[in-house]
Amino acid sequence: MKPLSVKKLTAIIAGKMEQGIDEVLIQYGAYRLKQVKNPNTAFFTSRRIIDWKSLEGFSPLVLVTDWSYRQNELPKHVILIKVANVEDAYWKFVHFYRSQFNIPVIAITGTSGKTTTKEMIKHILSAKKKVTATTQSSNSRTAHLQYLLNIEDETEAAVFETAVGSPGDVSSAGEYFKPTIGIITNIGAHHLDYCKTLEGYIQAKGEMVNIIHPSGTLILNAEDVNTKKVDVSKFRGTIITVGKHASCEFRASHIRYYQHGMRFTLHHKNKTYDIFVPGFGEHQVYNALAALAAVYELGVTIPEAAKQLQSFRQMRMQLQLFEGINKSMVLDDTWSITTTSLEAALKVLSSLGDGKKRIAIIGAMTDLGSWSDKIHEQAGELIHRSRVDVLITIGEQARLIADHAVKLGFKGTVYKNNNSTLLYRLLRDKIDENTIVLIKGDMYSKHMFELAEKLKIKPFFHAD
Known part of the structure; x- marks a missing residue:
C-alpha cells in the first residue's frame, strides 16, 4: 500500500x-x-x-x-x-486510493479460462513491467481491497480476475479496480444458485461492459454463443474480438497439438506470426489470443509477447498430462468443472487419446441450484457426443451424467461410483500403456484430488 x-x-x-x-x-x-x-x-x-x-x-x-x-x-x-457513515467513508477511501494511479488495469471474467488468461498476461508483462495481479484463482469480493492496496508507486500495470458468484459481483469489482481493459473469456453455465437463470448469469458477466473506462478496451471471444448475447450497444470504447473467424482482429488458424502445448498461426493487421502456447486444447489458444490482445494494447509487440509466452508455466491441475500407473497417460483436470471446461477437456482427451482406450472420470458440478439436474444432463450429452470408451462418475449427482448419456445412446462402458478407493483398485487392474484417463472434478472434491494423485506418476510431454 x-x-x-x-x-x-x-x-x-x-x-x-x-x-x-x-x-x-x-x-x-x-x-x-x-x-x-x-x-x-x-x-x-x-x-x-x-x-x-x-x-x-x-x-x-x-x-x-x-x-x-x-x-x-x-x-x-x-x-x-x-x-x-462507515460505508460511505470506506468507499471514499477506496476511490481516493485508486485515483492516485494512472496505470492500465485489466479485469478478466468468464466461466473458464480467466485464471489462465490472467496468468498469461501477468507472465508476458512481467518481463519488462512491475505487475500487480490476483493470486492464482483467489478472486472473491472479500479480497478486492487487499488487491487494490497492492498497487503502489512502482506498479506499472495490474491484472485482476472479477468472478461472478451472484449478480453485482463484477460491478462491485469495477468500483475497486476501475479497469481500462476488460476481457470476457466465455460464458457457460455456473453459479445459477444465485443468478437463478442462464440469462441472469450472462447479464452478471456482462456487467464487465459497464465497468471499463469510457475510452478503454473490451476483448471478447467472438465465437462464444453466450458472450454474443451480452449487450455492448452502449459501450463507447474499443471492442477487440478474438477467435478463428476471418472478422476477428486477433485470429488463429492452423491450430495443432505440438509437444507439451499448442501451435497456431496468429493473424493480426495483415501479418502472420507463429505462436506456441504451453497447455493442451483449442481453448488454450483462445486464452492466448485474449492475452496477446491485451498486452498488445499495452504496447507489447506480438513477437515480444510470443517469445515470452513460450515460457509460460501451465496451471496446476488444469489439463496437466502425466505418465500414470501401468504406463498409462493421465490428464489431471481437477481444478474446476463446468460444462464449458468439460467440453474442452473431452476434446483434449479425444485428440491425445487417438488410438488408445479413453476413460473419463467425472465428478459432480456445484453452485447450480435448481438447475443442477439439467446441467448434469447437459454434461451427459457432451459425453454422448465425445469419443469416450469408458465413463466413470463419482458422486450421487454425477450419476445423472451417466444416466443421461446412456439414455441418449452412449455405447461405452459405464461405472457409477461413490468410493474413490474402490475405483482406484478397479483402474489399477484395467489401465495400461494403451489407456488415457481424464479425471475431471474440482479443487473442493477431496476424493477426486486424492484419486488423481494415486493415478499420476510423473509429468508426461506429448509429442506429435
Whole structure:
C-alpha cells in the first residue's frame, strides 16, 4: 500500500479524529476483523469491538467507525476516526486510493479460462513491467481491497480476475479496480444458485461492459454463443474480438497439438506470426489470443509477447498430462468443472487419446441450484457426443451424467461410483500403456484430488 497519514485519511473520508496522533502513517487497510494482520492498519467497521486484547499486537491501529465509544473505553494505542457513515467513508477511501494511479488495469471474467488468461498476461508483462495481479484463482469480493492496496508507486500495470458468484459481483469489482481493459473469456453455465437463470448469469458477466473506462478496451471471444448475447450497444470504447473467424482482429488458424502445448498461426493487421502456447486444447489458444490482445494494447509487440509466452508455466491441475500407473497417460483436470471446461477437456482427451482406450472420470458440478439436474444432463450429452470408451462418475449427482448419456445412446462402458478407493483398485487392474484417463472434478472434491494423485506418476510431454 502507498502510505498515507492519519491526518490525510481523516480529511479524505470527512471524519473527525477523536483519539490518537494524526502523524501516524497508515500502511494497510481492512474492513473485516480477520483482515487486520499488521500494525498501522486502517480498519473500517461499524461493529463495536469488545476483545481489544486480541488486537494489542497490531498497535498502532486506526479505527474508522460510526459507532459511538464512551470516553476512555478504547485502549490508548487505538487511533479513533469517527465518521457519520462507515460505508460511505470506506468507499471514499477506496476511490481516493485508486485515483492516485494512472496505470492500465485489466479485469478478466468468464466461466473458464480467466485464471489462465490472467496468468498469461501477468507472465508476458512481467518481463519488462512491475505487475500487480490476483493470486492464482483467489478472486472473491472479500479480497478486492487487499488487491487494490497492492498497487503502489512502482506498479506499472495490474491484472485482476472479477468472478461472478451472484449478480453485482463484477460491478462491485469495477468500483475497486476501475479497469481500462476488460476481457470476457466465455460464458457457460455456473453459479445459477444465485443468478437463478442462464440469462441472469450472462447479464452478471456482462456487467464487465459497464465497468471499463469510457475510452478503454473490451476483448471478447467472438465465437462464444453466450458472450454474443451480452449487450455492448452502449459501450463507447474499443471492442477487440478474438477467435478463428476471418472478422476477428486477433485470429488463429492452423491450430495443432505440438509437444507439451499448442501451435497456431496468429493473424493480426495483415501479418502472420507463429505462436506456441504451453497447455493442451483449442481453448488454450483462445486464452492466448485474449492475452496477446491485451498486452498488445499495452504496447507489447506480438513477437515480444510470443517469445515470452513460450515460457509460460501451465496451471496446476488444469489439463496437466502425466505418465500414470501401468504406463498409462493421465490428464489431471481437477481444478474446476463446468460444462464449458468439460467440453474442452473431452476434446483434449479425444485428440491425445487417438488410438488408445479413453476413460473419463467425472465428478459432480456445484453452485447450480435448481438447475443442477439439467446441467448434469447437459454434461451427459457432451459425453454422448465425445469419443469416450469408458465413463466413470463419482458422486450421487454425477450419476445423472451417466444416466443421461446412456439414455441418449452412449455405447461405452459405464461405472457409477461413490468410493474413490474402490475405483482406484478397479483402474489399477484395467489401465495400461494403451489407456488415457481424464479425471475431471474440482479443487473442493477431496476424493477426486486424492484419486488423481494415486493415478499420476510423473509429468508426461506429448509429442506429435
